[in-house]
Amino acid sequence: MxxxxxxxxxxxxxxxxxxxxxxxxxxxxxxxxxxxxxxxxxxxxxxxxxxxxxxxxxxxxxxxxxxxxxxxxxxxxxxxxxxxxxxxxxxxxxxxxxxxxxxxxxxxxxxxxxxxxxxxxxxxxxxxxxxxxxxxxxPAGIDAARVEAIAAGEALTRDLINTPASDMGPQDLEAATASLANTFDATLSVTTGDALLEQNFPMIHTVGRAAAPHRAPRLLDMSWGNAGPTLTLVGKGVCFDTGGLNLKPGGSMALMKKDMGGSATVLGLAHMIMALNLPLRLRVLIPAVENSVSGDAFRPGDVLTSRAGLTVEINNTDAEGRLVLADALALGSEDNPDLMISMATLTGAARVAVGPDLSPYYTDDTNVVTALETAASDVSDPVWRMPFWTPYEKMIEPAIADLDNAPAGGFAGSITAALFLRRFAEGQRYTHFDIYGWNPAPAPARPKGGVGMGARAILEALPKMLDL
CATH class of the missing domain: 3.40.220.10 (Leucine Aminopeptidase, subunit E, domain 1)
Incomplete structure (x- = not known):
């Protein structure tokens, strides 16, 4: 840091x-x-x-x-x-x-x-x-400890995103999570390398297996709190994304250190929640991988079997974030939390739709919508609801497998990615954020570089979303 x-x-x-x-x-x-x-x-x-x-x-x-x-x-x-x-x-x-x-x-x-x-x-x-x-x-009437805790959580997010992949690989993301867990007496379990196969996280393993051994894929599972409603946060931890065998051009690869922005934002939010001692039980799941190219890289045309048992046809190895999130969401769903939220720098389509300043999110829960929209306005952390448009489900259903990780045609890219993730959060009260995690031009309180998006809105909305 x-x-x-x-x-x-x-x-x-x-x-x-x-x-x-x-x-x-x-x-x-x-x-x-x-x-x-x-x-x-x-x-x-x-x-x-x-x-x-x-x-x-x-x-x-x-x-x-x-x-x-x-x-x-x-x-x-x-x-x-x-x-x-x-x-x-x-x-x-x-x-x-x-x-x-x-x-x-x-x-x-x-x-x-x-x-x-x-x-x-x-x-x-x-x-x-x-x-x-x-x-x-x-000023009088302002809770200084609360404001400082939120600032510290945001600073953690920014530091994690701003750190280049040379110093922020899966092992470094694990260390940052362990440090946070130690600070707040949370518990952390880590499943690494081939143990992912043994513990049935096949897609996390597949995406990260081409990386060097010391940057092996892993699942970080942190828990905190003993009473209250359950909140599970799932953050995309792709510490660098080459695009895999569907290799990105240089210009598109330049900012890929920020592809772990979802995990950074989740950790910043977790810091806020724990520092403020909110009366809830928190679980943080981070699939931490590097999408590299080697002889062991997964290939276009491969068919993977997920933790949930759904098969996935790989039509683009650069659509890897939804694969690792899928296994983590399946794990999170097994405990039936009161609310599950995923955060990811997932699609360029979201950036085309709303630009870098707004946090697009997906949910079927109108209570979550009401709470988030009000909170976002109150704390100047703007969000924008996008549709879980069920008629597009057929776009993610190829002929050879249950699901397609990269539907052809280019239409509704952020929506189809969200629908893909929803399949693995089946039956849960679930909200997904497709954030950018980067401020491209300096602005007051928001220098150019990594930035938290949506976390403060979620924090403000939690009392209403979870009846705290």
């Missing part, structure tokens, strides 16, 4: 003087300014300050020492074009400790405070970098 700064609030009790920070929207600026001292008004005029989003100014006393900071919050139309406007302010402020002196003109205060903390994230494992030095004292 990187030496990421701890994403926390400033300590109000350490004697450090905090500078009052006034957040002013454009449509309220004149009224606010008229209530300030004549000296402050003169300084604002002399510096040409305008309350556009992210613009800041320090106002000094007559000795030149700053006595307050003022930050623009822009218009509502500007804020609607992005997320975490308070994070944009944090990044623009000089180093120091700040305390909010005004109510936010817009947005959820807890979410905006989280954005401030996340704006301090840097990935510096391979190159020295510094976070901005603006620290925030937790």
């Amino acid at each position: 990187s030496e990421t700064p701890i994403l926390n609030f400033a300590d109000a009790s350490d004697g450090t003087a905090a500078l009052p920070l006034h957040i002013v929207a454009k449509d309220g600026f004149e009224d606010w300014a008229s209530s300030q001292t004549e000296a402050a008004q003169n300084w604002l005029t002399a510096t040409g300050f305008k309350p556009v989003l992210g613009k800041t100014v320090l106002i000094p006393d007559d000795t030149g020492c700053p006595i307050m900071a003022v930050a623009g919050f822009g218009y509502a139309t500007t804020r609607a074009r992005g997320r975490f406007p308070l994070a944009a302010i944090a990044a623009a402020l000089p180093a120091g400790t700040y305390v909010l002196a005004t109510n936010l003109p817009w947005g959820d205060l807890e979410t905006e405070c989280l954005g401030w903390l996340l704006s301090q994230y840097v990935f510096d494992k391979y190159k020295k970098k510094s976070a901005h030095g603006a620290r925030l004292i937790c």
Whole structure:
């Protein structure tokens, strides 16, 4: 992991003087300014300050020492074009400790405070970098421990995705999971290599068997909690995807270190759940593999038998994520959890449909939909429901086997992948996220690179989804 700064609030009790920070929207600026001292008004005029989003100014006393900071919050139309406007302010402020002196003109205060903390994230494992030095004292009424736990979970997800495959193979993903389990006294069992065949995880073994021995395929199974409803999270852990014998072109392979983004997001969410001590029983299943090319690689045209007993015709070895998830979902279904959620960087079709910012998800449960949609809006973690369109089932049913891992024609690629997975979660209360896991351009609180998607929405929705 990187030496990421701890994403926390400033300590109000350490004697450090905090500078009052006034957040002013454009449509309220004149009224606010008229209530300030004549000296402050003169300084604002002399510096040409305008309350556009992210613009800041320090106002000094007559000795030149700053006595307050003022930050623009822009218009509502500007804020609607992005997320975490308070994070944009944090990044623009000089180093120091700040305390909010005004109510936010817009947005959820807890979410905006989280954005401030996340704006301090840097990935510096391979190159020295510094976070901005603006620290925030937790505002009254905000649960600092909760916000810091969510920030830490998101930082874990980002670190895992950002780490290249040279240092984040299946064995490294196992080590990261073991570290998380140790932190929260969870139990972890690992099934590796040929033991996968002995324990009936044939498709996980098949996808990962071409990798080097020290990067052998494995199933990570972590459990935590002794009481409450049961939640099973399944995360795709393809630590690098060459495409197998259906080899990807170089351009398509460049970001494949992020193909384990589903597992990274699940681990980040698990961190949040355990750190907040939610009253539930959690199980995390991660099939961790590398889809490599060697003489032992699986081939187009092969027919595999899954843990569930369904046979699968391989029409593209680059559609491997659904294969490893299928065995893990079959295992998870055997315990009949109250809710099962899978997260995966599964299809390019999802990115074409909704772009990199939205988390498309599939569910047949209207209660899950209601809870997720409300939560996603509340915490600025946008999701978009996609259809489990049953009439497309015939598209994943080839002539030679029960299922086809890569239907021909290219239509509805994300939907057919979701339908494939649903076959292995048969009879369960099941939701699937087809996420991207990567922020292609820097934005407030979201630097370019690995990013969690959907986890905070799920966390916020869990009380309603599981009657906590």
